[in-house]
Amino acid sequence: MGEPTDERERIAQLERRVAELEAELARTRAESAQRIRELEMMLHLAEQINQSLALPVVLHSIMQAAETLTRAEASSLLLYDPETDELFFEVATGEKGEEVKQVRIKRGQGFAGHVLATGEALLVNDVANDPRHAKVVDQQSGFVTRNLIAVPLRIGETVKGVLEVLNSRDGFFAPSDVAALQTLSTLCAIAIDKAQAHQALQELFWDLVRAMVAMLDARNPYTRGHSERVTEFSVAIAKEMGLSDADCERIRLSALLHDIGKVGIPDAILLKDGRLTDKEFAIMKRHPEIGYRILEPIDQMRPYLAGVRYHHERLSGKGYPLGLKGDEIPLDARIIAVADVFDALTSDRLYRPALAPTAAIEIIRKDTPNDIDPDVFAAFLRAWEKGLIVEQKRRPPTPSPFAVMEEIAS
Missing domain, CATH: 1.20.5 (Single alpha-helices involved in coiled-coils or other helix-helix interfaces)
Structure with a gap:
């Protein structure tokens, strides 16, 4: 049974x-x-x-991933400022993200400051009863923190920041969430390290370019500093025209390199203290094309080729090397052309002293109305009136019209 x-x-x-x-x-x-x-x-x-080398975009993507993986309502990435010994918010998501960015956190202050000081991760599911809660961020931003995870951001052996996720949508965070955030912290460190290495390489590259340009300008004592001044004037014009930061940076580097082709011009012509013969002038006119051919094989130089090759083109089609007309001439080159002519006229030359800036402006206005882009020239004048165009301090001479026009052409 x-x-x-x-x-x-x-x-x-x-x-x-x-x-x-x-x-x-x-x-x-x-x-x-x-x-x-x-x-x-x-x-x-x-x-x-x-x-990607766009670090802010990458960091924001990482913090969005942190929210998704840990089911958090908000996240933040704080970076360390060694000058003030404080943390500042590089990325802050969530509804109070913008308000949070106004806050700075001292070493040892609050959870993030504790992580900065100790280098240890924190998992706190009852923030209100934790004595380490400084409340400064909540008070200044209006955000209410219920629970959080905070992990150190290490580059090498040094803590360079803190990653946080806040307010679990499930009511609490788990140890597995800490592990996920630590992995994301490693990715942040890689992204920052890569960006810093790229920036250092870029700075070294352009330091070398500036040194090379300075050496080129120094071949002729009358053109020393010319490329740097043309660069400053060109950027001032570009900003006055409302161009983007990226456009202004491209124009900055194009202008710095605009005369690089003169490295291929013999000293006998480049330093001649009198009028160039037709044959010599024909050789001088090759420098934009020489510069183009020097830079064109280098991929990194491609964005700057237009300013180098076409800065002596004129709207009338009487410029060189290709005789382009009007809008055929890239805007970068039209901007550099105005800056180049102004600096040439307001600088001493072997055959004449510098013009006063007002005299140079009048010559450009009267003698090249068909050659200079009127919108660019108008932007130049606005920048001049605002004090953004600072010419060399020279005596106001009275040059011969022939010498002036030959210089504008060259």
Whole structure:
């Protein structure tokens, strides 16, 4: 009589065990799916870091991923300012993100300051009762922190910042969330380190370019500093025209390089103290094309070629090397042309002293109305009136019209 009951009990036990296994399998599948999503997101971020040099965009993407992976309502990336020994918000997401960015945190202050001081990660699920909660961020931003994770951002062995996620949508954060945020912190460190290395390389490259340009200008004592001044004038014009920061930076570097082709002009012509013969002038006119041919094989130089090659083109088509007309001439070159002519006229030359700036402006206005872009010249005048165009301090001479026009042409 007891055997059927025992059999039913065994069957019930087996059914319970099967249900437990099915539940465990479902949990395992869910965890595996979550791990796969995390891995896919990490790989995507790693690819973005590898392909992009736009650090703010990459960092924002990493912090958005932090929110997604930990199911947080907000996230922030704080970087260390060694001059003030404080943390500042580089990225802050969530509804109070902009308000939070106004706050700075001292070493040892609050959770982020504690992480900066100790280099240890924090998981706090009851912020209100934790004595380390400084409340300064909440008070100044209006944000209410319930729970958080904060991990150090290390570059090498040094803590350079803190990553935070705040207010779990599930009510609490788990240790696995700490591990995910630590992985993202490593990605942040890689992105920052890569950006800093690229910036250092760029600065070194352009320091070398500036040194090379200075050496070129120094071949002739009358043109020393010419390229730097043309660069300053060109950027002032570009800004006055409302061009973007990226456009202004491109024009800055184009202007710095605009006369690089003169490295191929013999000293006998470049330093001649009298009028150039037709043959000599023809050789001098080659310098834009020489500069173009020097830079064109270098991929990094491609954005700057227009200013180098076409800064002696004129709207009338009487310029060189190609005789381009009007809008055929790139805007960068039209801007550099005005800056170049103004600096040439207001600088001493072997055959004449410098013009006064007002005299130079009048010559450009009267003698080249068909050659200079009127919009560019108008922007130049506005920049001049604002004191953004600072010419060399020279005596106001009275040059011969022939000498002036020859210089504008060259």
